[in-house]
Amino acid sequence: MTTPPDTQGIYLDNNATTMVAPEVVEAMLPFFTEQFGNASSIHAYGNRVGHAIKQARQQVQALLGAAQDSEIVFTSCGTESDSTAILSALKAQPERKEIITTVVEHPAILALCQHLETEGYKVHYLPVDGKGRLDIQQYMDLLSDRVAIVSVMWANNESGTLFPVQEMAELAKSAGVLFHTDAVQAVGKLPIDLKDTAIDMLSLSGHKLHAPKGIGVLYLRRNTRFRPLLRGGHQERGRRAGTENSASIVGLGKACEMAMEHMDDEKTTVRAMRDRLERGILAAVPNCFVTGDPTNRLPNTSNIAFEYIEGEAILLLLNKLGIAASSGSACTSGSLEPSHVMRAMGIPFTAAHGTTRFSLSRYNRMEEIDRVIEAVPPIVAKLRKLSPYWSDTGPVSDPAAAFAPAYA
Amino acid sequence: MWDYSEKVQEHFFNPRNAGAVADANATGDVGSLSCGDALRLTLKVDPQSEVILDAGFQTFGCGSAIASSSALTEIIKGMTLNEALEVTNQDIADYLDGLPAEKMHCSVMGREALQAAIANYRGEEWKDDHEEGALVCKCFAVDAVLIENTIRSNGLSTVEEVANYTKAGGGCSACHEGVEAILSRVLAEQGKAFDPYAKAPEAASPEGGRKLGNLERIRRIERSIEAIRPNLQRDHGDVELIDIDGKNVYVNMTGACVGCQMASTTLDGIQQRIVEDLGEFVRVLPAKAMRKSA
Numbered sequence: 001m002t003t004p005p006d007t008q009g010i011y012l013d014n015n016a017t018t019m020v021a022p023e024v025v026e027a028m029l030p031f032f033t034e035q036f037g038n039a040s041s042i043h044a045y046g047n048r049v050g051h052a053i054k055q056a057r058q059q060v061q062a063l064l065g066a067a068q069d070s071e072i073v074f075t076s077c078g079t080e081s082d083s084t085a086i087l088s089a090l091k092a093q094p095e096r097k098e099i100i101t102t103v104v105e106h107p108a109i110l111a112l113c114q115h116l117e118t119e120g121y122k123v124h125y126l127p128v129d130g131k132g133r134l135d136i137q138q139y140m141d142l143l144s145d146r147v148a149i150v151s152v153m154w155a156n157n158e159s160g161t162l163f164p165v166q167e168m169a170e171l172a173k174s175a176g177v178l179f180h181t182d183a184v185q186a187v188g189k190l191p192i193d194l195k196d197t198a199i200d201m202l203s204l205s206g207h208k209l210h211a212p213k214g215i216g217v218l219y220l221r222r223n224t225r226f227r228p229l230l231r232g233g234h235q236e237r238g239r240r241a242g243t244e245n246s247a248s249i250v251g252l253g254k255a256c257e258m259a260m261e262h263m264d265d266e267k268t269t270v271r272a273m274r275d276r277l278e279r280g281i282l283a284a285v286p287n288c289f290v291t292g293d294p295t296n297r298l299p300n301t302s303n304i305a306f307e308y309i310e311g312e313a314i315l316l317l318l319n320k321l322g323i324a325a326s327s328g329s330a331c332t333s334g335s336l337e338p339s340h341v342m343r344a345m346g347i348p349f350t351a352a353h354g355t356t357r358f359s360l361s362r363y364n365r366m367e368e369i370d371r372v373i374e375a376v377p378p379i380v381a382k383l384r385k386l387s388p389y390w391s392d393t394g395p396v397s398d399p400a401a402a403f404a405p406a407y408a
Numbered sequence: 409m410w411d412y413s414e415k416v417q418e419h420f421f422n423p424r425n426a427g428a429v430a431d432a433n434a435t436g437d438v439g440s441l442s443c444g445d446a447l448r449l450t451l452k453v454d455p456q457s458e459v460i461l462d463a464g465f466q467t468f469g470c471g472s473a474i475a476s477s478s479a480l481t482e483i484i485k486g487m488t489l490n491e492a493l494e495v496t497n498q499d500i501a502d503y504l505d506g507l508p509a510e511k512m513h514c515s516v517m518g519r520e521a522l523q524a525a526i527a528n529y530r531g532e533e534w535k536d537d538h539e540e541g542a543l544v545c546k547c548f549a550v551d552a553v554l555i556e557n558t559i560r561s562n563g564l565s566t567v568e569e570v571a572n573y574t575k576a577g578g579g580c581s582a583c584h585e586g587v588e589a590i591l592s593r594v595l596a597e598q599g600k601a602f603d604p605y606a607k608a609p610e611a612a613s614p615e616g617g618r619k620l621g622n623l624e625r626i627r628r629i630e631r632s633i634e635a636i637r638p639n640l641q642r643d644h645g646d647v648e649l650i651d652i653d654g655k656n657v658y659v660n661m662t663g664a665c666v667g668c669q670m671a672s673t674t675l676d677g678i679q680q681r682i683v684e685d686l687g688e689f690v691r692v693l694p695a696k697a698m699r700k701s702a
Binding site: 118308309310311312313316317320329338349350353385386387388389403404405406 | 420421423426427437438439440441442444445446447448465466467468469470471473474520524534589
């Protein structure tokens with residue numbers, strides 16, 4: 001593996017986006033210069049690009065374990081794939097007016113569903129328990145011939161918690177309901193073999209697995225009824241019109257090939273780094289806890305709630321030391337509301353605002369992890385010294401009564 | 409990442425007066441835990457002179473909340489309580505060389521903590537006037553409750569009017585869909601339908617649609633500006649009316665307003681005041697903009 005560019009920073013925000021692998025950049029470069037042809041053209045310029053796209057499609061197919069390479073539809077991003085999947089299911093089955101999803105989906109699903117509610121669709125949002133888990137019985141009770149599509153994420157972007165999508169897809173299939181999964185966080189981190197599942201549609205995003213931004217895939221099981229989002233050309237067999245983003249498609253193909261090669265690293269070295277980071281922080285910092293389901297989550301993600309302090313302040317102090325992470329606090333999002341995922345799990349506000357997500361990749365090194373384990377405790381201590389919920393030695397007794405600000 | 413000024417960063421990394429004042433005789437607790445910002449301000453006030461001898465803060469919040477708390481304590485130390493009550497959230501933001509628009513509420517929280525602490529010292533009850541609505545316009549931090557109330561009380565029917573009255577939707581326009589949804593709902597309650605192509609009524613003024621004569625209009629603009637001047641003069645600035653050209657009102661900012669980076673915010677404030685007084689939309693521009701276009 002090529003070592004990443006030598007930067008002083010420690011990048012632990014790989015669920016937000018990843019570094020483009022140097023091999024991926026190298027594979028892409030010819031497609032900006034001599035391989036500039038339009039894959040649709042009859043001449044050699046176009047033909048060579050067409051072959052490269054075909055190869056990339058097979059590389060994606062291999063990573064997903066899809067039965068056919070024609071089941072791979074290239075899109076511009078995960079969000080487009082999500083919208084295409086849900087809107088297609090509604091258009092293709094106009095008599096079905098219901099959608100089943102979960103409260104902890106990415107906004108690419110949630111904002112679309114909320115919008116569809118204003119157009120008369122009924123959306124069922126499955127709740128989660130304190131560890132971010134679904135109640136499958138409740139899900140089964142909602143399945144009916146009124147439901148156009150189920151859309152459930154494979155892995156949660158904030159906590160890393162995995163949903164039993166394969167089991168849920170089987171249940172949907174037996175009820176005659178289409179099943180889509182937003183798998184942008186799972187692809188490349190977990191082995192996936194779609195041909196052995198009942199999943200009808202799956203979204204993936206290139207930039208989450210060391211390919212560039214601006215490229216995504218919708219996996220569309222053969223013979224799934226489909227209505228395109230973009231019409232206009234015959235590209236992607238008419239399922240997604242628009243001239244192919246050939247350089248990025250080639251890059252995504254290469255990234256998928258590399259993800260296959262390194263799949264074992266995820267559950268060995270990446271997981272070992274994540275576990276060491278988490279144990280180190282939990283041992284050194286009082287009043288913090290892991291959110292989500294630690295026994296069933298992505299191997300690269302650790303989301304730790306630091307009580308009585310606020311996440312943006314943590315990130316700013318980490319950033320000063322060159323450490324990049326992210327937070328579920330209101331202030332980091334610009335939305336002025338804490339993470340919907342943390343709220344759905346019933347995490348109290350005093351902890352939800354202090355949730356900090358560390359998401360690793362195979363490009364991290366154990367030395368970096370040790371530096372982060374050293375950096376975090378003094379940062380938390382510094383902010384707690386400022387906090388109205390903290391005394392010299394620990395949280396004030398009965399924090400909710402000790403500090404109850406007006407308009408809380 | 410937010411675009412924080414050097415001063416904000418400096419006060420965040422090295423906060424002044426952190427922690428509770430040991431022998432405090434005034435405490436103000438404000439903030440919203442759901443929003444993730446809350447502040448306890450403690451003061452030591454001299455009972456004879458009412459001078460703030462010491463101030464300390466404890467803040468649960470983001471970088472700009474901590475910096476605003478730090479700035480507040482620096483500003484008010486040594487002031488009398490009456491002087492301190494004159495401190496505005498804009499003073500706190502100015503002290504920090506400005507805050508990002510979405511973070512202005514951090515400075516508001518600072519001012520409110522101060523009011524609450526002084527009320528606490530004087531044995532009064534402090535009440536906040538917070539709207540508890542979902543944020544619709546992120547550019548100008550306008551929430552759904554304010555928009556809805558403004559639509560109702562002024563009989564608004566278009567997105568343009570809502571922007572003129574509340575500023576919501578006057579920035580990036582991403583919230584126009586949300587504003588339309590509120591308009592549709594409120595109008596439906598009144599048995600009316602929202603028409604997206606309707607023109608804003610010429611004068612949705614308190615005058616009941618009567619168009620002002622030219623002279624009367626100029627006098628009103630003059631009166632609005634006169635009313636604002638004392639506020640600016642307090643900060644050693646001033647404003648004078650230069651010309652009115654249709655919907656454009658040209659002014660000169662003088663004194664401390666010259667070169668102040670909050671000058672454009674001040675212009676917005678003047679504009680809002682004139683729009684409210686006049687009941688029609690005008691644009692307040694610096695006089696140099698007039699020379700450019702001439």
